[in-house]
Amino acid sequence: MAQPQQSDGTQSPTSPAGSPGRDRPPLRVGMVGYAFMGAAHSQGWRTAGRVFDLPRRPELAVICGRDGAAVRAAADRHGWAAAVTDWREMVERDDVDLVDICTPGDSHAEIALAALAAGKHVLCEKPLANTVAEAEAMVRAAREAEARGQVAMVGFNYRRVPATTLARRMVAEGRLGTLRHVRVTYLQDWLVDPAFPLTWRLRKEQAGSGSLGDLGAHIVDLAQYLAGEHLAGVSALTETFVRERPLPAGAVTGLSAGTAAARTGTVTVDDAALFTGRFTSGALASFEATRYATGRKNALRIELNGERGSLSFDLERLNELWYHDGTEPGEHAGFRRILVTEPEHPYLDAWWPPGHGLGYEHTFVHQARDLVHAVAEGHSPEPSFADGLQVQRVLAAVEESAEKNSVYTPVAL
Known part of the structure; x- marks a missing residue:
């Protein structure tokens, strides 16, 4: 939606008269979780109504976490009106319209099911759940809630990068023709040090899986979203x-920090996952997700090759999309950079003048924008819980295949 012009001709990031939609009915958000992802979601909710002209005004009503002092500090830091330590209390509050779940995967299903039963809209971070059975139960509950006017969305924020949204548009327009190949990598290195402690992300009972669920869920969803079809x-x-x-210090009750640090526990998730796949159309795909790629911090790359053209995106250059038009004459054909900062590009009519790039945090602003519209207009948001279930089924198939392929016998040279 176009924004009012300032005196210098640039776009204003606020709504008319400098008011962030004060005349609009509120959408009161309660969020469970306050760490890294909670901070990102807080930024999205806090900013969306100040940038976009929304049909409802997001209000940061209450944030929830188990540590009372820490969650109160997070509330002050991120602008939440209240802080509580019991999510069950939060989902029953009359001043909460939407529950945002930013917790480890082992609690996603329980919180989402309770929130939907309490009449709330729900946003749940990815992966949707730790198991297919949990995800199926969440989809059933979401469909029942939809009949009551509630919406439920899973948080795959990389769909909200303007460049990836533009890529989806170009694929849907037929710019690539019949799809042949999709190749995706998501590389990080934060586990390279063997002295890094055994956090919840390394425990299957809490995280569900390792790099597969943490990073693989993102690239499976992004590949299916851009391709416009599912993996078969x-x-x-x-x-x-x-x-x-x-x-980690304090993980064992009664031990001092020094003693606890000397104790070890078993890692019960994968550190890296490699898999190939086939889309329903027959297009081939390859995926790599690892937290052991030394020197790579958050390196997500995806390329799609079709009979008529190709697209390539690199998250570390997220304001750019590379496009090759295979129908052009060979003497001047090649990949060209599209700088995705024009007001005609997805989401960007509300932001800065062309050439002024956005960042990672803006994907959460766009996520909040889209969800507010879905709530206000009564339509199913994307990605839906059903989309999250589809990704969960792919992750389960990857685990099943990996178990069958697990026999490894080193060969002496």
Whole structure:
């Protein structure tokens, strides 16, 4: 939606008269979780109504976490009106319209089911759940809630990068023709040090899986979203490189920090996942997700090749999309950079003048924008819980395939 012009001719990031939609009915948000992802979601909710002309005004009503002092500090830091330590209390509050779930995967299903039963709209971080059965239950509840006017969305924020949204538009327009190949990598290195402690992300009972659920969920969803079709089958390998890690200080009741640090626990998730796949159209795909790519911090790359053209995106250059038009004459054909900062590009009519790039945090602003519209207009948001279930089924198929391919016998040279 176009924004009012300032005296210098640039776009204003606020709504008319400098008011962030004060005349609009509120959408009161309650959020469970306040760490990294909670901070990102807070930024999205806090900013969306100040940038976009929304049909309802997001209000940061209450934030929830188990540590009372920490959650109160998070409320002050991020602008939440209240802080509580019991999510069950929060989902029953009359001043909460939407519950935003930013917790480890083992609690997603329980919180989402309770929130939907309490009549709330729901946003749940990815992956939707830790198991297919949990995800199926969440989809059933979301469909029942939809009949009551509620909406439920899973948080795959990389769909909200303007460049990836533009890529989806170009694929849907037929710019690539019949799809042949999709290749995706998501590389991080924060587990390379074997002394890194055994956090919840390394425990299957809490995280569900390792790099597969943490990073693989993102790239499976992004590949299916951009391709406009689902994966029909996979063949996989996974590996855990460091199988024992130090317990974090305080993890063992009664032990001092020094003693606890000397104790170790077993890593029960994968460190890396490699798999190939085939889309329903027959297009081939390859995926790599790892937290052991030394030197790579958040390197997500995806390329799609079709009979008529190709698209390539790199998250580390997220204001750019590379496009090759295979129908052009060979003497001047090649990949060209599209700088995705024009007001005609997705989401960007509300932001800055062309050439002024956006960042990672803006994907959460766009996510909040889209969800507010879905709530106000009564339509099913994307990605839906059903989309999250589809990704969960792919992750489960990857784990099943990896188990079958797990036999490894080193060959002496």
